[in-house]
Amino acid sequence: MPAGPATARRTADDVVDAALEILSSHGLPGLSMRRIADYLDLQPSALYWHFPNKQSLLAAVSQRILAPLSDSDATSLQQAAQAFRDALLTHRDGAELVYSSYALGLSDMPALTLFEAAAAGAPEAATAARTAVHYVLGFVFFEQQQEFAARLGVIDEPDADRDAEFAAGVALLEAGLRPGT
Template sequence: MARAALTRDEVLDAAADLVKQHGPDALTMRRLAAGLGTAVTSIYWHVGNRESLLDALVERTVADLGEIRPSGRTPAQRIVSVARALRRQLRDHPHLIAMVHERGLTERMFLPAQQALVREAHAAGLQGAGAADLVRAVQFQVVGHVLVERNRERAPVQRPGEEELWSAAPTGGDPALARALAGPVDTERLFAMSVRALVRSLLPPAASE
């Protein structure tokens, strides 16, 4: 059975999958063509050379980050939803995000999420510097949290680990604290808790719930 005509979106989807799984260095036109079951010339016809393909992937990554839509009943809930969605995007596509950064498009990539946060800041009654502080604080919280998560995930096995360290460390008579710090980190819960606390501290009281 003949293969259906290849589309540009299929080429970009396959290229994005390769980058996501193996990093940008794994993305070659020959490997991409083999994965799609087509000739290398067909890949060139749809997306041009490798640099043009990388540019197209970056543009699509930037556009995808623009798809973040707030959800929730209050400005605080909607701001937290934007932060959580942005975190998921950054965590799900680290290699593509790195490519965006390398091409000097990081600020453009974050602009749609910033604009969504501005709308919610205005809805909560914040203007000017107060609104700008909220936008930047939330963005920095998201990026910083993702960087810490990735560093923990990529770090070598720690010896001694947290469990051993906290089993011997003084805790001021709080054994529950030691057990909690020795256990695994629920990064999703920790992120949600910290971003909610941040948003509450920056919004007017009436809009912080």
């Protein structure tokens, strides 16, 4: 359902809100500038007033997905990883969208700050933080792809305990920060 009459002035936040709604209902493959413009009852060219291209819009959507991390009080690697995972899982195809924007250098990665703080004092804290970012993004991307395939009936519903598997992977990363223990 469109967000209002065509005569209403739209903000960048309106465009990001619409993009998140479309992402929820159609996934990343269905998130087009035309669909967003239709949702807002605008001409597609009007979106370029706020975003010079689709990638910059996707980066803004990515930042919105990651916004809860700036309020996180996580102190351990496990807590930081769970907060990051939760933010990504809140949105369909969240990991894929965030990973793409991050890989292209179009968005910040607030999870790095959380992971660096959690790994503070470790000899390779910065490397551990980047590794944790890639682990969480990869894990959630895999998780979201399997969920989508199961909804389509392409695969059976996975029977793995994803929460336990995720926590075990993060525990391995944490153990690597404390050599000799």
